[in-house]
Amino acid sequence: MISISLITHNAHKRAALILKCFHTRDQQTLKLAFCTYVRPLLEFASQISSPGYRYLIESIEKVQRRFTKQIPGLRHILYQERLKRVNISSLELRRLHSDLILCFKIVFGYVDVRYDDYFEFHCESATRGHSFKLRKRQCSVNSRSNFFTERIVNLWNTYRRIL
Numbered sequence: 813m814i815s816i817s818l819i820t821h822n823a824h825k826r827a828a829l830i831l832k833c834f835h836t837r838d839q840q841t842l843k844l845a846f847c848t849y850v851r852p853l854l855e856f857a858s859q860i861s862s863p864g865y866r867y868l869i870e871s872i873e874k875v876q877r878r879f880t881k882q883i884p885g886l887r888h889i890l891y892q893e894r895l896k897r898v899n900i901s902s903l904e905l906r907r908l909h910s911d912l913i914l915c916f917k918i919v920f921g922y923v924d925v926r927y928d929d930y931f932e933f934h935c936e937s938a939t940r941g942h943s944f945k946l947r948k949r950q951c952s953v954n955s956r957s958n959f960f961t962e963r964i965v966n967l968w969n970t971y972r973r974i975l
Contacts, residue, residue, distance in 0.1 A: 816868050819854065820872055820875055827875060830845045830879075837883070842879075842883055843883075843898050843900060846876070851876075872903055875903075880900075886898070912964070912968065915931075931946045933945070933946060948962070949962070
């Protein structure tokens with residue numbers, strides 16, 4: 813398994829190459845280059861290798877933070893404001909979004925995986941939210957709580973708009 817530090821190291825190198833090789837400093841061009849060449853490195857198999865510790869999440873986010881800082885006119889602006897101006901979302905939010913999409917595909921049978929191998933429906937009737945709530949299995953090991961099937965349940969159950 814490739815470590816997150818190696819992934820972020822390669823992503824930093826690729827982002828630096830984009831800034832070095834592209835003579836233009838147009839925001840849209842740099843954004844497109846970043847989204848095409850760097851972001852796939854950071855998002856590959858994110859459902860499996862999503863970091864659970866804050867320092868790992870920050871190290872992944874640091875790649876995008878550093879790159880957006882190099883775009884002209886955005887250097888002295890806060891990171892969240894830079895993301896709004898360039899019209900991209902944070903990598904952490906994108907990981908959560910892809911987790912929800914995969915959960916949806918598993919629950920509703922859009923992938924060739926049996927949902928009951930991974931999830932268990934909550935049998936009680938829901939008065940709020942949706943009727944496809946999942947039961948969180950009990951885990952005694954802390955590392956297990958960072959698995960896809962464990963970390964997505966709370967987010968899935970709080971999401972209100974399904975179908």
